[in-house]
Every structure is written in C-alpha cells, then in structure tokens.
Amino acid sequence: MRLDSVRELKSEWSQLFLTPAARRRVAHAMAFEAGRMQELPSAPTLALGVAPGSNGSDFRLAVRLQRRSAAAAIHLEELHERSRGEIDVRFVGRIRKRTWFTDRHRPIQMGISVGHFRITAGTLGAFVTGPRGRPRILSNNHVLADENRGAKGDAILQPGAIDGGLKRDRIGGLDRSVKLKPAGTNAIDAALATIDDGVETRIGVLRGTRAKAAGAAPEDTAIELVEKWGRTTGHTRGRVTAFELDNVVVGYEIGNLRFDGQIEIEAAGATPFSEGGDSGSLIMTAGEHLGVALLFAGSQTGGRRNLGLTYANPIAPVLKALGVALVA
C-alpha cells in the first residue's frame, strides 16, 4: 500500500478502537475489567502503526496485540480484507515497564521483586535471623506462601513470575508463614523464605543511598515520616495517618479478610506511597531507617492528593510471631 493509504486506514481504525470509549468496549469484549485498563494507561491491549511492505517501497498497517483473543474483538478479519492482506499483525504479549526493582539481581537485596512461583510478584522486604542464625527473607504470606496454599520448600523466584522469573531464578524456598484467617480477625500477613546456598545477599543495603537498614524501631515509638523500597514504586516517602486501626477489610483471592491493629500511611510526595507489587516492603522511619511495619495492602483513593492509602502490619508482632529479628 501507499503510505497515505496506510495512514488513512490507521486513522480510521484508531477512531474505532483507540478512543477511550472504544478501548472500554474492546476491553469488555476481551473480558478485562474496564477499571484495570484505566490502571494501566501505558499498557494498551492494541497498538497501530506503519510497517515496511514486502518489496521495500510500499507500506503495511502494523497491528500489535497483547492477546490472541483481541483479534476477534477488533474484527481483524475485516481489517485484513479492507487492506487486501497488507497488514502486519503480531502478538506481543503484555508490555510492562521494567525498572531496576523488577530486574533480576544477584546478590539479592531489600526492595526487589520476589514471589512464590505461583504468584505474580511482591517485594523482598528484609533479611531476618532466627535462633539458629541463618538469614531468611521476610515478606507477606500472600507473596511467599500464596495465601496459605504454598508448601514448605516451594520455590521462591527473583524476580517474581510477572517480571519474568522462571524456575532457574529460584533464590530459596518457602520456610513458614502466619496463616491468613478467612473468618475471624487477622493481625499479620507475613511469611519467611530460606535462602539457597550460593545465593549471595547484600543485607541492609538500600538502593540509591549510603544509609543502611538499622534493625527494628523500639515498640510504641511515635512514628510520623516513613520510607520504603518496593518492587513497583521503588523508594517512596510517606506519612502515618492512623494507627491501631481496627476492622480493616482487605480483598484477597481467598476472600475478604479482616485485620485489626494496623498502620495507615499516605504519600508524602507527588506519587503514591505504594502500588500493587509493593507488598512485603519493610516500612522504616525516615532518616534512621528503623523498621516499623510490613506493607501488605492499599486503596486507590484517599489520603494526600487522593493518591491512595497504604496499610501495614506493625513490625513487632510480625517478628514475634515468626520468632525472628531484623538483621541490622
């Protein structure tokens, strides 16, 4: 096709499928929730462009789809017909933003992507030691133990599966977890993983700063400003807005779970304090980097600038329940 013909076709199909209303329609047809599309503005399911033709002087319409099911939703057959087959269709899978925090790292350190092999990804929160002295990884039950479904020894991947982690990216195995209770009240969403021989660690190192994690804050310390390093939003600062928060109902795959005694944090900057994937991050006092809480949940609204709120388990009961201490 001539370049102007391809551009015309691209413009016409863009109107049909790439306007906000059309994207919702396509998303519905592809069985996504429309809300999820809004959460992922940088990852559309369909992209249109211009590709070089077969003889070097003509052009084709480039169609990039994230799922094969999208072909029916956008009437790909009709598009094929209209362009007399001069389209270049490729299924590219879901496109994700890669960052230092989602990459593979050896040695391993706080803040990077990690997860039980069946889950998407969470964050390597901190290194802890028990009575027998060998370091372990601290994160959430829903990150390391797949919401109670994991078995002792199950592979823990770094990075997590959604960030490309495969069997060969194993760094350790599920050790133990605090059971999540679908009925009754929870206080903690926490688990430990062992670290395989040969996997080196950079204990206490916090990306982008010379400061190091300095152990746990004394219980009942009055906390206001906090920091965390997490898989999705990286290094962020926040402000504690409430504590001893009871009756917090959190959505999990195994149901809606109630938590008591939680800490609530809002963003201190222009971006959210946390987003999906930051679960398991260790929340520390700003400046001193003393551990105060284990991040596990959040909302999309509320808090400063309506950037959402983050919920975390106070660290003292987490460490007590697992019988470990933060490695300073």
Next chain:
Amino acid sequence: MKATLTQARAAKEKLLRKVATRTDVNGVGITRGQGGYGLKVNLSEDGGKRLPSDVDGVPVRVEVVGAITKRSPAPRRRSA
C-alpha cells in the same frame, strides 16, 4: 479538648461498638495531631450515613478510602 492516647483508645472502643453493624465502615483508628489524639473512620463508600463529630470529646475525622486490596499486581499467574 486535647485528648490523650488513653482517652482516644477508650473512644475508639466505644465508636467500634456503635458502627459494628455498618458495612460501609472499613477501619476505625487513632490519629495523632498537634492538638492531641483523635479518631479516624474510613468508609468504603459515601453512603450518606452519619457519624458523630466526636466521641466523649475526642474528635472524629471521616474519609472515603474505597476498597482496600492486597498490594499484589494482577493478573495471577496460572501455572508454575
């Protein structure tokens, strides 16, 4: 009145009993301000139902926070 932490804790227990049957309440906690301690009530939606502005002199702040979910990215991986 500048509420102490002890007063805020007592007021929180009282408020929790009061809202025990309300499905729109998604958290009751304690806040710390320059004027002392207060209470914060989180709502999953603004259903227009009323809440007291204070409990025994401890101020109550209300915020609509929407749904709260675990902080894991979707979608879940289907196979090992």
